[in-house]
Amino acid sequence: MAAVRALYPALADGHAYLDGAAGTQVPISVIEAIAAAYRAGMGNLGGAFPASGRSEEIVAGARAAVADLVGGTQEGVVFGPSATALAYQISEALSRAWTPGDDIVVSRLDHDSNVRPWIQAAGRAGVTVKWAEADLVTGELPAAQYAELIGPRTRVVAVTAASNVIGTRPDVTAIAQLAHAVGALCYVDGVHATPHVPVDVAALGADFYTTSAYKWSGPHLAALAADPELLETVWPDKLAPSSNAVPWRFERGTLPFADLAGITAAVEHLAALAPASGASVPGASPASRRERVLASMTAVESYEAALFGRLLGGLAEFDRVTLYGKAARRAPTAFFNVAGATPRAVAEHLAARGVNVWDGDNYAYELCTALGLEPDGAVRAGLVHYNDASDVDRLIEGIADLAR
Ligand SMILES: Cc1ncc(COP(=O)(O)O)c(C=O)c1O
Numbered sequence: 167m168a169a170v171r172a173l174y175p176a177l178a179d180g181h182a183y184l185d186g187a188a189g190t191q192v193p194i195s196v197i198e199a200i201a202a203a204y205r206a207g208m209g210n211l212g213g214a215f216p217a218s219g220r221s222e223e224i225v226a227g228a229r230a231a232v233a234d235l236v237g238g239t240q241e242g243v244v245f246g247p248s249a250t251a252l253a254y255q256i257s258e259a260l261s262r263a264w265t266p267g268d269d270i271v272v273s274r275l276d277h278d279s280n281v282r283p284w285i286q287a288a289g290r291a292g293v294t295v296k297w298a299e300a301d302l303v304t305g306e307l308p309a310a311q312y313a314e315l316i317g318p319r320t321r322v323v324a325v326t327a328a329s330n331v332i333g334t335r336p337d338v339t340a341i342a343q344l345a346h347a348v349g350a351l352c353y354v355d356g357v358h359a360t361p362h363v364p365v366d367v368a369a370l371g372a373d374f375y376t377t378s379a380y381k382w383s384g385p386h387l388a389a390l391a392a393d394p395e396l397l398e399t400v401w402p403d404k405l406a407p408s409s410n411a412v413p414w415r416f417e418r419g420t421l422p423f424a425d426l427a428g429i430t431a432a433v434e435h436l437a438a439l440a441p442a443s444g445a446s447v448p449g450a451s452p453a454s455r456r457e458r459v460l461a462s463m464t465a466v467e468s469y470e471a472a473l474f475g476r477l478l479g480g481l482a483e484f485d486r487v488t489l490y491g492k493a494a495r496r497a498p499t500a501f502f503n504v505a506g507a508t509p510r511a512v513a514e515h516l517a518a519r520g521v522n523v524w525d526g527d528n529y530a531y532e533l534c535t536a537l538g539l540e541p542d543g544a545v546r547a548g549l550v551h552y553n554d555a556s557d558v559d560r561l562i563e564g565i566a567d568l569a570r
Contacts (some may be wrong), residue, residue, distance in 0.1 A: 171554065174191045182556070183522050183552070185522040186548050187548030190382060200431075201424075208221060211421075224426050225245075225423065228427070231429055231455075232377070235433050236377060238391035239394060241413065242391055246418075247387055249279055249377070249390075252389075253280055259402040268294070268319045269293060270284055270294075270296070271325075272325075273336075274307075275326055276355060276530075278532070280326060281531075304491070305493045312340075312341050316347075316350060320348055323341060323342070325341050325352070326357075327372075328359035328497040329358065329491070330357065331528050332533070333493065338352070342370060342371025352374075354372035356375045357388075358499070362466065379432055385425035434455070438462070470551065473553060486570075487504055488503045488505070489502045498549040509542050510526075515568055521557075
C-alpha cells in the first residue's frame with residue numbers, strides 16, 4: 167500500500183481521500199504521460215507530419231487500453247467528454263428507430279445519467295417508460311422483476327453495474343439475458359463498477375458499456391465499449407466532413423489527445439497493481455495486459471472488500487448512524503446519515519479533520535427520492551484501491567465526535 171500511495175502526489179497532502187466515487191486522484195505516470203504528449207509536439211489527426219501521427223498512435227493506444235480494461239475490442243471503443251454525454255448521444259441515436267407502443271426499461275437504482283437521457287428520448291418518440299424498482303431496505307435491484315417488465319416491444323434496458331451511492335451490483339448478466347431474449351439492447355452504466363471489479367463486457371451481456379476514466383485514476387473523459395458491428399447499425403448526428411467510420415463517427419470534434427495518453431497510462435497503472443498469475447513462472451510467456459488487468463482488479467476487489475468491512479463495522483457502532491443499502495454484492499461505497507446533523511454539516515465536520523467525503527444525492531436522484539432523502543441526500547464515503555485503514559479509521563473517529 168505504501169508503494170501504491172507513493173505513486174499519487176495528491177495523497178501527500180495528508181487528507182483521507184474517501185471521495186473517489188466522485189473522481190479519483192491520478193498517479194504520477196498519468197500526469198507524466200499527459201505532459202509528455204504535449205511536450206512531444208501535438209498535431210490534429212490526418213496530417214502529413216509526425217506530430218499528427220503521434221496523435222493517431224495515442225488514440226489507437228487509448229482504444230486498446232480501454233478494450234483491455236473492460237474486455238472489449240478496440241474498434242468498438244468510443245471516447246466522449248463524459249458518460250452522461252455518451253448516454254445522451256446513444257439514446258438520441260437509438261430512439262430514432264422507436265415507435266409509439268415500444269417501451270424502454272430504466273431503474274430506480276441508477277445515476278441520473280443512465281435514466282434521464284432515456285426518459286427524454288422516450289418522451290420525444292412517444293415510447294413507454296417502465297421502472298425497475300430497488301428494494302429500499304436491502305438496496306437490491308432484483309433481476310426477477312425484469313421478466314415482468316421486459317416485453318416484445320422493449321427496445322432498451324438501461325441498468326447500472328453498480329450504484330454510485332449504495333454500491334449495489336445488480337445481476338446485469340441475468341437482466342441482459344432477459345433483454346436479449348426479446349431482441350432488446352442492454353445499456354450498462356459501468357462508471358461506478360469499473361474501478362472496483364474485473365469487468366468483462368461480454369460476460370455481462372452489455373451491448374453498450376460506459377466507463378469514466380476519472381473514476382479509475384485517469385483524466386476527465388469517458389469511453390463507451392460496444393461491439394463494432396452493433397455500432398455500424400447506429401447513426402448519431404454528425405458533421406458532413408467528419409469520418410463515417412466506426413468508432414470515429416461517434417466522436418464529436420477534436421479528441422483530447424493528451425488526456426487519451428493519460429488513459430493508457432491509467433490502464434497500465436491498474437494493470438501493474440498486482441502480479442498476474444504465472445508471471446513468476448520461469449519460461450512462461452509474459453502475461454498480456456488484459457490478463458494483468460484481470461489479476462489486478464481481482465486483487466483490488468478483495469483488498470477493498472476487506473477495508474469496506476472495517477468501514478461498515480465502524481459505522482455499525484453508532485446508533486445515530488443510518489446506513490442505506492446492504493446488498494449482497496456491492497462496491498465499497500457507504501451512504502449514511504447521522505441523526506441531528508445534515509449531510510453537509512457532517513461533510514464539513516469531516517473536512518475540518520482532513521477527511522474528504524461527499525454529501526448530497528450524488529445524482530442518484532431517483533433512489534434518493536424513493537428513500538425520502540431529497541434534497542439533502544446523505545453522506546457518501548467511497549473506497550478505492552489507494553485508500554488504507556488509516557483513512558477509514560479517521561472517518562470513523564470523525565463520526566464518533568458527532569454520533570456519540
Ligand atoms: C454510476 C455513475 N454513472 C454515471 C456518472 C456520470 O459520469 P460522467 O461524469 O462521466 O458523466 C457517474 C458520476 O458520478 C456515476 O457515478
